[in-house]
Amino acid sequence: MITRSVTIEEIDDLYLMWNDHINASALYRRALRDEMDVRDIDPDELRDFFQRAREQGYTFEEIAENTSRFADLQSLVEDQQCQPTAGDATDE
Structure with a gap:
């Protein structure tokens, strides 16, 4: 697996710090799947x-x-x- 850097805003970082149980990688993959869906992939x-x-x-x-x-x-x-x-x- 390749690790990529993703820039997030401070407010996003703060929210993720408050909710450290959230899997940010899963959020990223879900967003990519949504983009694929928009493009009928x-x-x-x-x-x-x-x-x-x-x-x-x-x-x-x-x-x-x-x-x-x-x-x-x-x-x-x-x-x-x-x-x-x-x-x-x-x-x-």
């Missing part, structure tokens, strides 16, 4: 395509470098599946 489908890309041998860095939206990730995975492997090629 299914988080489970995104996770599936990401996992499939990883299984095809792509690193996180390669995926991030070669995609900038869900449709790019989907194409990356599906294009790779359509390409024959060396074992599939036939000599004529």
Whole structure:
């Protein structure tokens, strides 16, 4: 897992200090899921395509470098599946 810095306002920090039981990471993930929902991205489908890309041998860095939206990730995975492997090629 990658840890990112998030800037919060002092009032947010104060509220979180008063309520230290609140999981700020969960709030952040929930906000991201809300943003995905606005853009009609299914988080489970995104996770599936990401996992499939990883299984095809792509690193996180390669995926991030070669995609900038869900449709790019989907194409990356599906294009790779359509390409024959060396074992599939036939000599004529």
